[in-house]
Amino acid sequence: MDLILSTFGTALTKDNDCFVVVNKDGKRRIAPSDVRSIQIHRGTQISSDAALLAIEHEVEVLFVDKGGRPIGRVWSNRYGSISTIRKGQLEFAQSPAAMRWIVDEIAFKIENQQALLSTFGSADDEHRPSTDRAVLRLETYHRKLKALTGDHVAEVAAQLRGWEGIVSKIYFEQMNTFLPERYRFGERTQHPAMDVANALLNYGYGMLYGKVEGALIRAGIDPYIGVLHRDEYNRPVLVYDVIERYRVWVDYVVWTLLRQCVVGEEYFSHRADGSCWLEGLGRRVLIQSLNDYLAEIVSIGRLERSRLTHIDLQAQALAQKFKS
Secondary structure (H helix, E strand, O other): OEEEEOOOOOEEEEEOOEEEEEEOOEEEEEOHHHOOEEEEOOOOEEOHHHHHHHHHOOOEEEEEOOOOOEEEEEOOOOOOOOOHHHHHHHHHHOOHHHHHHHHHHHHHHHHHHHHHHHHHHOOOHHHHHHHHHHHHHHHHHHHHHHHOOOOOHHHHHHHHHHHHHHHHHHHHHHHHHOOOHHHOOOOOOOOOOOOHHHHHHHHHHHHHHHHHHHHHHHOOOOOOOOOOOOOOOOOOHHHHHHHHHHHHHHHHHHHHHHHOOOOOHHHEEEOOOOOEEEOHHHHHHHHHHHHHHHHOEEEEOOEEEEHHHHHHHHHHHHHHHHHO
C-alpha cells in the first residue's frame, strides 16, 4: 500500500517496529511489510525514527508539493545494484540503441492514446466521426516515427519534440469533447493548472512521476541521465522519458471521474491569478482512484501483473538493456 499523509496535522511515528499514523481521529498501526511508499504533504510530519524504519525496510519516503509532484525523497544511501548498470546507462544514452528505444517509447504512447480515444469514442455516437479522424491523424505521426532514421537522438530531438507537441494537441482536443461541458478546457495548462481537469491531470502525473522515479532507483538506474530529455539541471530527466507510455493511465482515471460528474466545487479552489488547485477531498479521491487503478491486474507482454508492478518490470528490463 501507499501510505499518504495529506491531512494537516497528521504525523507518522514509530512504535515497536511499526509505523503509527497519528491524526485527529486517533492512532493507526501499520506494519512496514504492508507499506510500499510513504508520501508526505505540506502540513504533515514524519519522525526520524519512522524515517529510519522506512529506510531499513526499503520503503521509499517522498515529500510532495501541492501539485502532487515529488520534490524530495528519502532512501538508503546504497543503490542496491552494481555500478555496471549506471556505466552502461551513460554509454547507452549516446548510442544508436537509445535512438531506437526513445522512438519506440513515443510510438507506444501514441498507440495508447489511440486506444483510449477509441474506447471513449466507441460509446459516443455524436463524436465518433471526429474520434476516427483524430485516431487517423495520430496514426500519421506514428508512421512517421517508425520511419525515422538516425544514429543519435540529438540529430532528431527537435523533430521528435515537435511531433510530440502536435500529437498532444490532437489528442487532448478530442479527449476534451468527451467531457461534460462544465469540465471542458481551452488548452493543457501546467504549473499551474487553470481549470479542474488540468489540476487533476497535473496532480495525477505528479503521482506517476514519483512511482516511475522510485522504480528506476530500485532497478539501480540513475533517473538523472535521460535520452530525449537531457541536460536539464537538477531534473530527473529519464523519468520524463519513461513515463510517457503510462500517462494514459492517469488520463483514463481523470476522465472517468469527470465523466461521472463526481467532481464537485469542494474538490478544488481558484486563486486570484486564475489558477486552479485540488483541495483535500479532491486529492483524496484522485489518490484513491489512481492507486486502485494501478493495483488492477492487467496483461502486458503476456505477463499478468498489477499496473504498478509492470512499471517496476519495465525499469528492470531497462537496467538489463544498459548492462548488455
